[in-house]
Amino acid sequence: MTLEQSFYIGYISKTRGLKGELQLFFEFEDYQDLDFDTLFVEVNKKLVPYFVDQIKYHTNSTAYLNLEDVDHIDQAQPLVRKKVYLSNDKMPERDPDDFRMKDLVGFLVVDEKHGELGEITEVQDLPQQFVATVDYNGKELMFPLNDDLILGIDPEEEIIEVDLPDGLVDLYQE
Known part of the structure; x- marks a missing residue:
């Protein structure tokens, strides 16, 4: 399995208990829809497969999981802070x-004035x-995405029309 054949879902944030249970923090939006039988942990720039024994989801974008052949904290500890992937299928x-x-x-991004x-x-x-965040003349221009500023979104043309507050764009023109 290579990185091109997989997609990133999150990272192992910590261990829990002494029996090798791990906490997985999801950075993938629809984590409840994922199918967990095998996951891949990035170790030394290689993806290592692990079979999932059990997974318990929580509401704060985390889950506790048990992996086959990881049944002690000493086996779980080296996996902490490692990125986790699933195969593209x-x-x-x-x-x-x-x-x-x-x-x-x-x-x-097209602004009404600028x-x-x-x-x-x-x-x-x-x-x-x-x-x-917009790359504006080599600088990062940041603005909130809310209904007050967004005039329209055209998904086919991939254009978003906005009316940014007076002076916001001027801050990035210096």
């Missing part, structure tokens, strides 16, 4: 009408709101 299908803020990465600003390079999910 385990990627859950999404409804084409299920549009999310993170899907805006790559969209061209015109084209650039492409969205990242969308962060912060506790209060989503924040978009």
